[in-house]
Amino acid sequence: MSEPYHGYSFPHNRLKRRLTHPNKTPLVLVSCGSFSPPTSLHMSMFSVAESYAERTGFELVGSYMSPCSDTYGKSSLVPAHHRINMCRSAIEQTNSNAMIDDWETLRRDEAGRPVYTRTADVLKRLDEQLNDVLGGIQTLDGTFVRARVMLLIGADLALTMSDPKVWAPADIDVLLGYYGAFIVERPALCATQDAIQPLKKYHGNIMVVPSFQNDVSSTKARAQIRNGEVAQDLPRSVYDYIKLHHLYGSQPPKDRHVDKNGKPDLEMVSPRLPVASHR
Ligand SMILES: Nc1ncnc2c1ncn2[C@@H]1O[C@H](COP(=O)(O)OP(=O)(O)OP(=O)(O)O)[C@@H](O)[C@H]1O
Numbered sequence: 001m002s003e004p005y006h007g008y009s010f011p012h013n014r015l016k017r018r019l020t021h022p023n024k025t026p027l028v029l030v031s032c033g034s035f036s037p038p039t040s041l042h043m044s045m046f047s048v049a050e051s052y053a054e055r056t057g058f059e060l061v062g063s064y065m066s067p068c069s070d071t072y073g074k075s076s077l078v079p080a081h082h083r084i085n086m087c088r089s090a091i092e093q094t095n096s097n098a099m100i101d102d103w104e105t106l107r108r109d110e111a112g113r114p115v116y117t118r119t120a121d122v123l124k125r126l127d128e129q130l131n132d133v134l135g136g137i138q139t140l141d142g143t144f145v146r147a148r149v150m151l152l153i154g155a156d157l158a159l160t161m162s163d164p165k166v167w168a169p170a171d172i173d174v175l176l177g178y179y180g181a182f183i184v185e186r187p188a189l190c191a192t193q194d195a196i197q198p199l200k201k202y203h204g205n206i207m208v209v210p211s212f213q214n215d216v217s218s219t220k221a222r223a224q225i226r227n228g229e230v231a232q233d234l235p236r237s238v239y240d241y242i243k244l245h246h247l248y249g250s251q252p253p254k255d256r257h258v259d260k261n262g263k264p265d266l267e268m269v270s271p272r273l274p275v276a277s278h279r
């Protein structure tokens, strides 16, 4: 692989470099996903996991969203720059402390073609950047310790982890045996027990985070947009972005307002108004 990439630097602006509580383990949560588009649930996964983590001896020092490459074979992916812009909007809109690491989307092979990165390699690299390059996290007595890097996923993704056609068993050893995961329940898609039972070898490294009943998904949001409905489960700024860029088969806003520089005025585009169906 030809690395590093022009203009890329590992984001750590919102990384808490010093623990504020004694005897806690610094924790960094990494959410790998399509984020096509990011929903309000993608964002609240971080906060539910954080509240849970802090009751179990961790102190959350960093949260990362790592959008997958365009080469991940899902037809629902819009180009990475849009997914990154939408993640940025979602972070701003929800006052989240998450950082976006766009490394996965930038990786290229020797011929300059984008390449897919397996999740185990995403975590290994993040671990290296945080703990070897940056030197870890300072404790209250001034010493530096390695941050614990863990995956943040929904139970539906955990369910796929026992399928060797989707995940190499050696990668699961790295992800769940070495790093570990916070698994957020997703009752609308699967029973948590079905997801974690086959992974019992790794139970010591798995935290199951209760969620609430919801059917929020990017699939549902895309369908609503295609049908000209309002996608209530998206942060407003993400919805506005989708409309402005006509993503997922959406219509341009009817009255496209522009600001004094000729740029679209996002505030003027209301996502709460029903949008005329174009199908
Ligand atoms: N409502 C939710 N509850 C719990 N986990 C979720 C929820 N929505 C997304 N996730 C998790 O977020 C991560 C990234 O998900 P992804 O971007 O693929 O979203 P998605 O809604 O599952 O997408 P799609 O509907 O396009 O398949 C996955 O681990 C997924 O399980």
Ligand SMILES: NC(=O)c1ccc[n+]([C@@H]2O[C@H](COP(=O)(O)O)[C@@H](O)[C@H]2O)c1
Binding pocket: 032, 033, 034, 066, 067, 068, 072, 117, 118, 119, 120, 157, 166, 167, 168, 171
């Ligand atoms: N073998 C692997 O490393 C592997 C397999 C399936 C999904 N994933 C990752 O999980 C995330 C979510 O994937 P889906 O959108 O398919 O649920 C993506 O970031 C994807 O790259 C990784």
